[in-house]
Amino acid sequence: MSASPHSASTQSAPLSGxxxxxxxxxxxxxxxVFGYPGGAVLPIYDELFxxxxxxxxxxxxxxxxEAGAIHAxxxxxxxxxxxxxxxxxxxxxxxxxxxxxxxxxxDSIPLVVITGQVPTALIGTDAFQExxxxxxxxxxxxxxxxxxDPADLAATIKExxxxxxxGRPGPVVIDIPKDVQIAVPSQRRxxxxxxxxxxxxxTVAPPEQIVEAVELIANAQAPIFYTGGGVINSGPEASRLLxxxxxxxxxPVTSTLMGLGAFPSQHPDWxxxxxxxxxxxxxxxxxxxDVMVCIGARFDDRVTGRLDAFSxxxxxxxxxxxxxxxxxxxxxxxxxxxxxxxxxxxxxxxxGNRQAQDLGEWKARIAGWRARECLAYPxxxxxxxxxxxxxxAVERLYALTHQRSPIITTEVGQHxxxxxxxxGFEDPNKWLTSGGLGTMGYGLPAAIGAQLGHPDALxxxxxxxxxxxxxxxxxxxxxxxxxxxxxxxxxxxYMGMVRQWQELTYESRYSxxxxxxxxxxxxxxxxxxxxxIRIHDESELDEGIAAxxxxxxxxxxxxxxxxxxxxxxxxxxxxxxTEMMLxxxxxxxxxxxxxxxxx
Amino acid sequence: MKITEAAxxxxxxxVMVDNEPGILAKITGLFTARGYNIDSLTVADIxxxxxVSRITIVTNGPPQVxxxxxxxxxxLVPVHKVTDLTTAGPHVERELALIKVTGTGExxxxxxxxxxxxxxxxxxxxxxxxxxxxxxxxxxxxSFIALMRELGLVEVGRTGIVGMIRGAEGA
Numbered sequence: 001m002s003a004s005p006h007s008a009s010t011q012s013a014p015l016s017g018x019x020x021x022x023x024x025x026x027x028x029x030x031x032x033v034f035g036y037p038g039g040a041v042l043p044i045y046d047e048l049f050x051x052x053x054x055x056x057x058x059x060x061x062x063x064x065x066e067a068g069a070i071h072a073x074x075x076x077x078x079x080x081x082x083x084x085x086x087x088x089x090x091x092x093x094x095x096x097x098x099x100x101x102x103x104x105x106x107d108s109i110p111l112v113v114i115t116g117q118v119p120t121a122l123i124g125t126d127a128f129q130e131x132x133x134x135x136x137x138x139x140x141x142x143x144x145x146x147x148x149d150p151a152d153l154a155a156t157i158k159e160x161x162x163x164x165x166x167g168r169p170g171p172v173v174i175d176i177p178k179d180v181q182i183a184v185p186s187q188r189r190x191x192x193x194x195x196x197x198x199x200x201x202x203t204v205a206p207p208e209q210i211v212e213a214v215e216l217i218a219n220a221q222a223p224i225f226y227t228g229g230g231v232i233n234s235g236p237e238a239s240r241l242l243x244x245x246x247x248x249x250x251x252p253v254t255s256t257l258m259g260l261g262a263f264p265s266q267h268p269d270w271x272x273x274x275x276x277x278x279x280x281x282x283x284x285x286x287x288x289x290d291v292m293v294c295i296g297a298r299f300d301d302r303v304t305g306r307l308d309a310f311s312x313x314x315x316x317x318x319x320x321x322x323x324x325x326x327x328x329x330x331x332x333x334x335x336x337x338x339x340x341x342x343x344x345x346x347x348x349x350x351x352g353n354r355q356a357q358d359l360g361e362w363k364a365r366i367a368g369w370r371a372r373e374c375l376a377y378p379x380x381x382x383x384x385x386x387x388x389x390x391x392x393a394v395e396r397l398y399a400l401t402h403q404r405s406p407i408i409t410t411e412v413g414q415h416x417x418x419x420x421x422x423x424g425f426e427d428p429n430k431w432l433t434s435g436g437l438g439t440m441g442y443g444l445p446a447a448i449g450a451q452l453g454h455p456d457a458l459x460x461x462x463x464x465x466x467x468x469x470x471x472x473x474x475x476x477x478x479x480x481x482x483x484x485x486x487x488x489x490x491x492x493x494y495m496g497m498v499r500q501w502q503e504l505t506y507e508s509r510y511s512x513x514x515x516x517x518x519x520x521x522x523x524x525x526x527x528x529x530x531x532x533i534r535i536h537d538e539s540e541l542d543e544g545i546a547a548x549x550x551x552x553x554x555x556x557x558x559x560x561x562x563x564x565x566x567x568x569x570x571x572x573x574x575x576x577x578t579e580m581m582l583x584x585x586x587x588x589x590x591x592x593x594x595x596x597x598x599x
Numbered sequence: 600m601k602i603t604e605a606a607x608x609x610x611x612x613x614v615m616v617d618n619e620p621g622i623l624a625k626i627t628g629l630f631t632a633r634g635y636n637i638d639s640l641t642v643a644d645i646x647x648x649x650x651v652s653r654i655t656i657v658t659n660g661p662p663q664v665x666x667x668x669x670x671x672x673x674x675l676v677p678v679h680k681v682t683d684l685t686t687a688g689p690h691v692e693r694e695l696a697l698i699k700v701t702g703t704g705e706x707x708x709x710x711x712x713x714x715x716x717x718x719x720x721x722x723x724x725x726x727x728x729x730x731x732x733x734x735x736x737x738x739x740x741x742s743f744i745a746l747m748r749e750l751g752l753v754e755v756g757r758t759g760i761v762g763m764i765r766g767a768e769g770a
Contacts, residue, residue: 138625139632143676146620163676197679198617324670327663 017150018043018181020188021114022051024157025058030085032076032452034061034069038089039129040116043181061452061481064473066093068445070100071471074109075446078432079407080453081235083110083164090116091129094175095136099439101171102140106436107258108233110169112160119179120148133175142170148177150185159191167201168322169233201321205338205346213293213317213334214350220291220315222362223251226274226303229258229435230296230320230340232428238262238341239428242295245348250356252366254282256297257420258435265424271366272375275303276571277417280374283577285366286311294318296340299330300436309576319343374569375421377583381562388538390415390490390561394422394462397488400545405430406458407450411443411467414496414567419462421567441470447485448478458486458549465491465558466515475528478554486548487556489521492563500566505573525556535559605661609638610685611692611762612669613770614654617677618644625675626654635668636660639694639759651679655761682770684762694760696740701728702751710750717743728753736760 015023021044025033037045051057063069066088073084084104088097094115104111118127134146143163145156153176160172217223225246231238239262246253246269253263254271263270272279274286283305286292292314297303299318304310307329316332318325319340326335336343377391394415408423409432410416416433425431432450434442443461451459461468468489478485498513522532531551535544535558548555569580616622623642630637638657645653658668665683672681684690698719700710703726710729714721719733733743737760744755764770 134621135624138621139628144621197615199676322674324667324674326670328667328670331663 014184014186016043016047016182016184017147017153017176018047020150020153020185021157021176021181022047022058024154025085026051028157028161029082030058031082032059032061032449033085033087034063034072034076034449035087036063036066036069036089036093038093038116040090040093040118040178041087041114041181043178044087044114044116044176060087061448061477063445064476065471066096067100067441068448068471068474068477070097070104070111070113071439071442071445072449072452072474072477073111073113074100074104074107074442075409075432075449076453077104077109077111077449078232078446079429079450079457081429082453083112083161084449085112085114087114088116089129090118090133091131093129094131094133098136098140099437101137101173103434103437103439103442104171105140105142107434108169108229109171110164111171112157112164113171113173115173115175116181117146117175117177120177121179123177133173137173140171141173142168144173144175146175146177147180149189150180150183151187151189152191153180153185154188155191163199167199168230202323202337203321203339203342205319205336205343207346207350209334209336210343210346210350213336214347214354216291216315216317216334217249217251217293217347218351218354218357220251221357221359222285222288222290222365223249223293223359224271224285224289224291224314225251225253225293225295226255226286226297227253227259227262227295228256228297231259231262234296234339234341236428238296238344241341241344241348245344245351248348248351248354248356250359251293252285252363254278254286256300256303256435257433259297260420260431261425261428264426266426273420275300276305277421277567277569279421280372280569280580280582281366281369283571283580284369287577288365289314292316294320294332295344296320298325299328301329304330305571306574306576309578311577372582374580374582377565377568381564383564384562386537387560387562388535388541390418390492390565391422392538393488393490393535393541393559393561394418396541397460397462397545398423400542401458401460401549404458406460407432407447407454409433409443409446409450409459409461411461411463411470412438412440413464413467413498414492414500414565415462415464415467415490417497417567418490423462440467444468444471444485444487445474445477447487448474448481448483451478451483451485452481460486460488463487463489464496465489465493465518465521466495469519472524475525475530475554475556479529482553484551484553484555486554488548489556489558490561491518491521491558492561492565493518494563496565497567503566521556521558530554530556533557605664607636607659607661608665609657609659610665610683611690611760612656612658612672613682613684613762614656614672615679615770616652616654617679618646618650618652619677622652622677623654625677626656626672629671629675630658630668633667633671635664639757641759641761653761655759657760680770682764684764684770687764687770689765690762691765692736692760692762693734694737694740694758695732695734696744696755696757697722698731698733698744698747698752699728699754700731700747700751701753703727706750710747713743713746713750719743
């Protein structure tokens with residue numbers, strides 16, 4: 001895609017700001033722009049109209065709501081490792097995009113978001129569809145720009161892509177007033193501010209730190225690798241190196257929600273996810289480890305549980321490309337600033353021909369914790385014995401699809417955690433979920449973006465009946481572009497995670513968590529030109545999944561599941577890793593204010 | 600339920616930034632968004648081509664919060680460098696204040712005498728008022744203002760402090 005006949009520096013025919021923008025996107029190798037037109041971006045849309053017939057052209061994907069544009073760009077970015085690009089208009093176009101931008105910020109997803117702005121002369125006058133996009137996005141972007149002179153456009157776009165994709169990735173917003181899109185600049189300026197001091201993320205760790213870290217790991221009796229989204233963001237090579245380092249050290253591996261897939265779920269030293277809904281063995285091993293190596297994770301509150309009881313006896317090494325992640329919530333013995341993949345390679349090299357310690361005793365303790373079978377769940381729901389247990393539905397979905405190495409997206413809530421617990425991932429970039437911000441409505445548009453990036457892959461959005469309604473309009477986008485995405489709804493007629501918390505902390509006072517007046521999802525799907533399938537009970541489960549897979553087009557499956565199933569294991573609010581709640585434990589009750597305040 | 604607060608210490612940070620629109624909002628917004636304190640903040644461009652500004656921030660917080668503040672500031676794209684003058688070693692802190700005092704007779708004479716002791720300069724005079732200009736470390740300015748309060752203090756304007764490491768090395 002980069003072999004454009006006109007590069008920005010040699011271009012002689014004068015171009016408008018909008019034309020420069022499109023040309024720069026082509027030069028960046030952008031395949032897709034997810035967007036929605038409006039008054040303040042009409043010049044750009046007109047350029048796209050012309051470009052659609054040119055060589056190396058950009059495909060514009062028309063979403064149904066700007067929130068969908070950003071999540072689709074995120075899904076594309078996560079599934080492909082390339083930056084996602086979105087284009088929205090000023091005012092409501094930009095404000096509708098905010099949730100997605102904040103989501104990408106929290107989960108470190110590389111995005112370049114182009115927003116239209118009212119003409120420069122009208123900025124600050126409360127003009128029609130004016131919003132202070134730069135002000136609003138200031139604290140949920142890695143960087144943002146208001147381009148007031150078309151001569152600055154080319155250099156700005158170039159820097160925006162660099163910032164979005166390097167260091168700790170993140171969203172960058174470029175706000176372009178309508179007159180700047182129309183104007184034809186007489187020259188193109190380099191960024192006046194560019195210099196050696198500006199933006200230089202550290203990727204390579206100091207060698208003395210590597211030597212010290214290897215020494216710590218080699219002498220550990222009970223080491224553990226705690227990995228996160230940083231390993232995925234670093235690229236597939238980082239996942240390969242993680243497997244190699246694990247192989248030579250023998251340490252068991254656990255991961256955050258964001259990091260699933262970096263280490264294969266079928267590996268004997270895989271402990272499963274850790275944290276609030278992690279496995280018993282992962283959390284116990286974190287608690288009892290003597291050396292913890294955190295690789296590209298950030299000690300999120302969903303991971304640590306009660307901070308003063310978090311892995312009390314371990315020496316902690318934290319590898320992260322973002323210095324501000326180190327010592328933010330958990331003080332560590334050694335903070336290594338660098339890119340996960342690069343540092344893993346450095347560690348492997350420094351390890352050399354060392355022999356790994358005999359970790360037999362440690363592995364035996366872990367085997368003891370595994371024997372608790374924390375993911376076991378009752379065959380039948382107490383209240384609805386005839387209904388499918390949601391865990392079962394995910395297990396069957398996994399069993400019947402994992403041969404095809406599917407890309408899984410999710411919405412947010414119980415179904416998301418069940419997917420994380422019962423669906424196994426062998427490779428990175430297969431698991432796309434909103435971890436940090438926890439954005440309901442993420443999964444369907446993200447699946448659309450992922451499907452565009454991987455047209456031949458099986459892409460499934462594991463959803464809940466509440467979340468799916470938050471961006472349900474994107475069904476139309478999938479229809480329009482003939483994307484064969486699958487939506488698998490675990491329908492328990494409740495905002496399940498809210499209901500579960502109300503059961504656990506508010507004595508089952510289910511305030512507004514019942515999904516009343518649900519649509520008929522099968523007929524809704526059909527109205528959008530999708531295939532709709534309903535699964536009522538276990539006898540229809542495998543058959544329903546098979547029918548979903550067999551259909552060569554988008555399918556929405558409404559899988560009715562037991563309403564009272566809880567997502568366990570669980571570390572209750574304000575509890576330590578060692579205080580997990582498993583199935584069979586008493587779960588009803590109330591909590592004191594300190595625990596309630598912990599969300 | 601109780602809301603706990605940790606003991607805090609005062610730090611002076613010198614922040615070199617690209618002089619671009621919105622950078623001050625980015626920095627002050629970062630402080631409010633993450634719950635950090637700003638005791639004073641000064642900013643002016645310092646390079647010949649007006650491309651770089653130096654922002655001096657006086658903040659307070661527990662040591663790990665101060666460390667976080669520095670890390671979070673360094674994460675901003677337009678920030679070149681953050682120097683913690685408090686931990687960097689001996690440094691000079693200076694602040695300028697304008698102080699308006701009214702009074703006649705003995706109080707007026709006393710104000711002028713004290714100003715002389717503090718090396719504060721009258722920069723405006725009427726028969727019944729002075730504006731003094733005083734420069735110095737913040738506690739000196741504090742002391743002078745406290746004395747003027749008894750002698751007819753009307754108005755105070757302070758710049759907030761700027762600071763610099765002692766010796767030949769730059770920050």
